[in-house]
Amino acid sequence: MSTPLNAGIRRTTDTRRHYRALIDALLAEGDRQAARACAELAVAQGIWRHPDQRPEHYVPSLEPCPVFDPAQFWFTAYLAESYPRIRAELDAVTAASPAGFLPVEEPLLDRGRWEQVTFYEAGHRFADACARFPVTASVIEGIPEAGSAGPGVATLSWLYPGTHIRPHCGGSNARHRVHLGLRVPEGPRIRVGDRTLRWQEGACLVFDDSFEHEVWHEGTEPRVVLLLDVSHHALDPGLRDWILSARSAFDARIGSYMSERGIQRAELTEGTLRLTADRGVTSRVTRHLRENNASAIELRDGKARYEHP
Incomplete structure (x- = not known):
């Protein structure tokens, strides 16, 4: 069923x-057929233009295209030229951890281990x-649209053997994601839509x-890439500037995250994170514990486990 571009x-x-x-819930249950049917229904109803493309923040005028030719972006040549310096630092x-x-x-980490800076x-x-990676930082800062004017993140992504990252979609189609291969052994691959890609150093x-x-x-050795987000090349400049201006400050985002989850205070002491619930959560959980004559409750494998005095 065809859908108007502005639907x-x-x-x-x-x-x-x-x-x-x-759709994510159906995928998590392993029912890909039902998830696909739901995605196609969404397209028919004008939610998105492609069943494999499902962002929350959506610009309908951008043509659905999963993979781009790196040669059309100026910064890919710059990154390739900078690779020896970044690799030497890496x-x-x-x-990874030290x-x-x-x-x-x-939740999208199905199994294995995935770390990033x-x-x-x-x-x-x-x-x-x-400060830890000054060479890499200087290269990123040479691409303003990925750093100070970036719409997303700039990270080093370290993926261990045996890892599987579940099928998922990013939150916006108004950006491109760029991966520069740094350490690429045999074994890792990525599927984007119906395309399967492999990294090259x-x-x-x-x-x-x-x-x-x-x-x-x-494979048997870690894979490391430099990951950068930049604004979509076909995005209207006025809309691009509006999207970038709407980015919230980091402290505002973490404040919103804590507020949504009822966290009043978070404290990291000797590697242990301690969270203090806000008044509403404290009242509800206290009442629940008293009603069940329990001194503690812990979530294990998605189920509540009680401890009794």
Whole structure:
């Protein structure tokens, strides 16, 4: 069924979020057929233009295209030229964690281990990461549209053998995701839409991460890439500037995250994170514990487990 190009404009972000959540739930249950049928229904109803492309924040005028020719972007040649310097800096790292890489604890990590160090997020610069990897940071800063004027993140992504990242879609189609291969052994691959890609050391992949993508690492050595987000090349300049101006400050985003989850305070002490619930959560959980004559409750494998005095 054909859909007018502007049909998605009439759909709200909230509507897309609900469709996306349903499709993700079906995928998590392993029912790809039902997930595909739901995605195709969404396209028929003007939610998106392609069933493999399911972002919450959607610009309907942008042509659905999962993978791009890296040669059409100026910065891919710059990154390839900078590869030896970045790789030399990375070669001093023998283990990820001591160098500032942190685990990516996301529901989309099906199995394995995935760590990253973040240089920029929505234009916010992380000084500690830049100090740890000054050469890499200087290369990123040579691409303003990926750093201070970036719409997403700039990270080093370290993927361990045996890892599988579930099928998922990024949050916006108004950007490109760029990967520069740094350490690429045999074994890792990525599927974007219906395309399967493999990294090469010193070369870039450019794709639209709002298309469903999935990653496997079936090798024996870690894979490391430099990951950058830049604004979509076909985005209207006025709309691009508006999107970038709407980026919230980092402290505002973490404040919103804590508020949505009822977290009043977070404290990291000797590697242990302690969270204090806000008044509403404290009241509800306290009442629940008293009603069940329990002294503690813990979530294990998605189920509540009680401890009794």
